[in-house]
Amino acid sequence: METAIEQQPRIRNFIEAVITKNRLAHAYLFIGPRGTGKREMATLFAQRLLCSQPDHPPCGRCLECRRIARHNHPDVHWLRPEGQSIKIDQVRQIQKAFAYRAQETAWRVLIIDQADTMTPQAANSLLKFVEEPQPGTVILMLAEDRELILPTIRSRCQELVFQPPSPGHLKALLIEQYGKSEAEASLVAHLTADVEEALNFCQIEWFAELKRVVLQLIEDCLRQDPRAVYQIQDAWLKVAKEKEHTDTGLDMMLFWYRDLLYIQLGMEDQIVYIGQEERLRKQGLSLSRVKIATAMEHILEAKRRLHAHVHPQLLLEQLVLRLQEG
Ligand SMILES: [Zn+2]
Numbered sequence: 001m002e003t004a005i006e007q008q009p010r011i012r013n014f015i016e017a018v019i020t021k022n023r024l025a026h027a028y029l030f031i032g033p034r035g036t037g038k039r040e041m042a043t044l045f046a047q048r049l050l051c052s053q054p055d056h057p058p059c060g061r062c063l064e065c066r067r068i069a070r071h072n073h074p075d076v077h078w079l080r081p082e083g084q085s086i087k088i089d090q091v092r093q094i095q096k097a098f099a100y101r102a103q104e105t106a107w108r109v110l111i112i113d114q115a116d117t118m119t120p121q122a123a124n125s126l127l128k129f130v131e132e133p134q135p136g137t138v139i140l141m142l143a144e145d146r147e148l149i150l151p152t153i154r155s156r157c158q159e160l161v162f163q164p165p166s167p168g169h170l171k172a173l174l175i176e177q178y179g180k181s182e183a184e185a186s187l188v189a190h191l192t193a194d195v196e197e198a199l200n201f202c203q204i205e206w207f208a209e210l211k212r213v214v215l216q217l218i219e220d221c222l223r224q225d226p227r228a229v230y231q232i233q234d235a236w237l238k239v240a241k242e243k244e245h246t247d248t249g250l251d252m253m254l255f256w257y258r259d260l261l262y263i264q265l266g267m268e269d270q271i272v273y274i275g276q277e278e279r280l281r282k283q284g285l286s287l288s289r290v291k292i293a294t295a296m297e298h299i300l301e302a303k304r305r306l307h308a309h310v311h312p313q314l315l316l317e318q319l320v321l322r323l324q325e326g
Helices: 010-019 039-052 063-069 087-099 120-131 166-174 182-191 195-203 205-222 224-237 241-266 277-286 288-308 314-326
Strands: 028-032 076-079 108-112 137-143 158-161
Touching: 010 039, 039 063, 039 076, 039 137, 076 087, 087 108, 087 120, 087 158, 158 205, 166 182, 166 195, 182 195, 182 241, 195 241, 205 224, 205 241, 205 314, 224 241, 224 314, 241 288, 241 314, 288 314
Parallel strands: 028 137, 028 158, 076 108, 108 137
Antiparallel strands: none
16 A cells, blocks of 8 residues: 555655765755645655665664654654744754754754744744754755745745645545545545545544535435525535535535536546445436536536635525526
């Protein structure tokens, strides 16, 4: 099974190349959403530098490698938010620790996890550290949002962008590593690229309930049931209490219509709602491809309006009316 870092071969090769050619920068910024392997890659980076076995990639078994993996290597420091943010005192403490020579090895590594949570004071304090590099020190900053990193720090780092896994990768990961069913993994892997969020979707109550509401609503719309519009207030908004939930609900809807299209095109192996083929086929009988495409446009428009802060009830009710018009 592929681990998160095996899905980032480009970055892995890049790190290998700079270390082999001895062209290490002083600081790197790992940018990417959760679940893309930034922490694993930082660990691997440190192991690659400090592993006591000459072979690469790092052995993972020697004392250095094991201590790095357990986060208790004296020359590999992790800086993490205390509470909501990384604070200036934490940065000062680290700088003090780095004022002395490496304790045991030729390299010292500072890994700043969630670097985008640094307070402005902490970031300014770190800036001096980044500006005046000490030989043998490598700083790895891990962040989801590059815009939250001080531009003066950013400009002194080499940026490495971690791409989220494809739905296919994530689906396989959820099935093989987390024992999720194919039907469940297929849907959540299309709704998020983040492993943690995908796992959360699998167990959180509103998600399963919203899926039920969404599928019922589509059914009612297709049957031209005049009561469909009441489902918004009576069912949808009772389950989807946050704007993000409604956004997810609209995505669920979008994938259902896309599946209707796939069924019509004979591309059943592409569908997201595995196990619902019968229902999809039945619904697809009465729909033209143009109608399906128009419905998808309406759903995308509803998503745009949601992001433009239109009230969810208003945009959902209008969506239902449009879907019924066909
Ligand atoms: Zn090793």
